[in-house]
């Protein structure tokens with residue numbers, strides 16, 4: 618289990634006001650919080666804990682009601698509502714996109730389905746090492762490891778010479794449970810997103826990248842500051858409080874100096 622250092626957690630916590638969550642229809646009912654799963658016979662302790670957490674989690678229910686493929690959608694929604702990053706017409710690359718809830722949000726906010734007549738139409742490209750079931754408005758590259766040269770080639774080919782307005786990465790390795798090792802593995806994925814963003818983004822673009830906090834966090838932040846005007850660590854409320862998960866939001870890509 619990854620636990621965010623307390624001092625960092627308080628400085629990262631997004632101050633999303635309650636009314637945003639209420640407006641989105643969230644209810645933290647006492648019933649939901651106290652719900653205890655029954656019929657757990659034969660399940661392992663970790664499986665019981667997972668089930669209890671799912672049942673107590675208002676975002677799980679909300680994701681079902683909103684037809685999002687998973688609760689992660691609300692992390693992106695919350696970050697975008699606060700920082701106003703996404704807009705119609707943008708070209709966004711979604712790294713580690715399966716099952717697809719971030720892509721669903723990206724389609725809505727970039728107008729990739731052209732639902733907002735008269736507004737520019739966006740492009741959403743989703744990549745994952747797992748298969749991704751089709752999402753209307755999204756170009757999908759499934760079964761592809763983002764860190765490989767082949768992935769880069771496929772992405773460049775579907776981008777057809779367009780520069781990215783944004784690269785978002787929710788990529789996470791399979792957790793081993795060894796905190797330092799998991800941190801290193803996710804940092805490796807984060808750096809591959811940073812490299813790709815640096816090579817494909819337009820000046821002014823943004824990058825949102827997930828991390829599990831640890832020893833190399835500060836080095837990554839420093840590296841991001843070389844390429845972006847503003848770098849901010851954020852932890853949305855939809856990110857579980859007992860997890861070391863955090864995101865770096867890097868805005869204002871400076872371009873690659875030759």
Ligand SMILES: C[S@@+](CC[C@H](N)C(=O)[O-])C[C@H]1O[C@@H](n2cnc3c(N)ncnc32)[C@H](O)[C@@H]1O
Pocket residue numbers: 686687689690712713714715716717718719720744745746747761762763764787788789790791806
């Ligand atoms: C937390 S999930 C992403 C959830 C997604 N943002 C959503 O909203 O549906 C993390 C994803 O990262 C993917 N991933 C991990 N390593 C990867 C890699 N090397 N290349 C591509 N995808 C990777 C995993 O397969 C997994 O689907």
